[in-house]
Amino acid sequence: MTLEGKTVLIGITGGIAAYKICELIRKFQKSGAATRVVCTPNAMNFVTKLTLQNLSRNQVYVDEFDVKEWKPEHISLADESDIMVIAPATANTISKIANGIADNLLTSIACAFSKQMIFAPAMNCNMWNNSAVQDNITKLKSKGYEFLEPETGFLACGYSGKGRLCSIDKIYDSVVENLKYSKLLEGKKVVVTSGGTIEDIDPVRYISNYSSGKMGLAIARSAKKMGAETVLITTKDVEAPFKVVKVKSALQMQKALDDEFETSDIIIMAAAVADYRVKNYSNQKLKKTSEDELVLELIKNPDILQTLCSRNKGGNKIIAGFCAESENLLENAKEKISKKGCDFLIANDISRHDIGFSSEYNEVTILDKNGGMKMFEKNSKDVIAREILEYIIKK
Numbered sequence: 307m308t309l310e311g312k313t314v315l316i317g318i319t320g321g322i323a324a325y326k327i328c329e330l331i332r333k334f335q336k337s338g339a340a341t342r343v344v345c346t347p348n349a350m351n352f353v354t355k356l357t358l359q360n361l362s363r364n365q366v367y368v369d370e371f372d373v374k375e376w377k378p379e380h381i382s383l384a385d386e387s388d389i390m391v392i393a394p395a396t397a398n399t400i401s402k403i404a405n406g407i408a409d410n411l412l413t414s415i416a417c418a419f420s421k422q423m424i425f426a427p428a429m430n431c432n433m434w435n436n437s438a439v440q441d442n443i444t445k446l447k448s449k450g451y452e453f454l455e456p457e458t459g460f461l462a463c464g465y466s467g468k469g470r471l472c473s474i475d476k477i478y479d480s481v482v483e484n485l486k487y488s489k490l491l492e493g494k495k496v497v498v499t500s501g502g503t504i505e506d507i508d509p510v511r512y513i514s515n516y517s518s519g520k521m522g523l524a525i526a527r528s529a530k531k532m533g534a535e536t537v538l539i540t541t542k543d544v545e546a547p548f549k550v551v552k553v554k555s556a557l558q559m560q561k562a563l564d565d566e567f568e569t570s571d572i573i574i575m576a577a578a579v580a581d582y583r584v585k586n587y588s589n590q591k592l593k594k595t596s597e598d599e600l601v602l603e604l605i606k607n608p609d610i611l612q613t614l615c616s617r618n619k620g621g622n623k624i625i626a627g628f629c630a631e632s633e634n635l636l637e638n639a640k641e642k643i644s645k646k647g648c649d650f651l652i653a654n655d656i657s658r659h660d661i662g663f664s665s666e667y668n669e670v671t672i673l674d675k676n677g678g679m680k681m682f683e684k685n686s687k688d689v690i691a692r693e694i695l696e697y698i699i700k701k
């Protein structure tokens with residue numbers, strides 16, 4: 307992909323991996339992007355201004371008070387750039403940004419930056435595992451900042467563990483992927499479900515499934531990046547820069563969807579909803595008996611997707627479901643889309659271990675109610691999520 311017309315702001319902080327960022331700048335230059343580089347004063351101990359200046363073909367910014375223009379650099383650099391990537395990101399800079407501290411040019415720019423920001427941390431493994439650092443990372447993630455996890459291996463400080471900067475290709479690919487998002491969903495409300503519902507048997511036991519909630523979370527994140535007011539109804543604990551409604555059972559999920567239905571424009575049900583729940587919940591823990599068999603009586607849960615589709619009579623909402631099949635994927639999906647009456651059905655093969663349940667990846671075929679069909683080849687759930695939303699919007 308050419309990045310012609312895009313400006314990438316690269317923030318370099320004081321870690322030994324700073325020298326690797328020279329290669330990243332070259333990659334952006336080759337792709338046609340304009341690169342702007344801002345360094346913390348500590349970064350200058352690891353890489354020279356002259357090198358970065360030559361590679362980026364631009365002035366390199368370090369000193370907050372070396373002012374040449376009427377507009378402060380932390381405002382103009384933030385305004386001009388389409389995305390900011392901080393690599394390597396030290397524990398110190400991550401923690402400052404998480405707490406709104408702006409005590410050098412880089413942290414001041416980060417504080418004023420309202421577009422997508424990506425962190426590629428690199429540090430000693432004990433610093434990475436420090437609970438205060440991890441709390442700050444969780445805080446930033448919950449606000450929509452992206453983190454590219456460091457890798458495990460031999461560290462420059464002599465230790466072996468997690469803390470090495472991830473590959474330059476990974477940082478580059480992540481920036482390119484983020485630049486693909488356009489604000490196609492501005493002014494729209496998107497409601498997404500995720501995770502497997504939990505149907506209690508007694509206070510200690512339940513019926514559920516292997517859904518990790520990753521697919522639904524990826525769709526909600528994509529919708530948010532596309533500018534939508536986003537609501538995620540999920541059975542999982544999620545920290546996110548949008549509204550999250552935590553539910554447990556199918557009935558609770560239905561209630562939460564009912565609450566959001568009227569004001570929503572798009573509903574996407576990636577949750578794995580139990581078709582049945584226990585008929586007689588036991589308030590006390592069920593005791594082992596002398597019998598060799600225990601029979602649990604189950605009753606049908608409402609089909610939430612089907613019910614929502616039947617409520618959408620005017621057709622002013624787009625409703626999509628997922629279809630998890632272990633055999634005859636497309637055949638079963640075609641049958642399901644007409645039975646449930648949804649606009650789109652996204653079919654995935656859950657018999658494969660490299661995609662679907664719990665995996666970081668998926669491969670899907672989207673069916674639409676008019677008989678259209680499109681396959682999206684195996685990719686990360688983030689990419690698949692963006693492709694699904696773009697397809698639905700285009701259609």
Ligand code: PMT
Nearest residue numbers: 517518519520521575578579610611627628629630663664
């Ligand atoms: O969570 P991950 O680990 O990332 O895995 C993702 C996934 C495999 C769970 C996801 O991609 C997926 O396939 N979700 C749908 C799972 C499912 O319940 O499929 P289904 O074919 O049984 O149901 C079809 C549709 O009806 C689904 O949208 C489901 O949410 C909905 N449904 C099902 C039963 C029910 N009682 N009410 C419903 O609304």
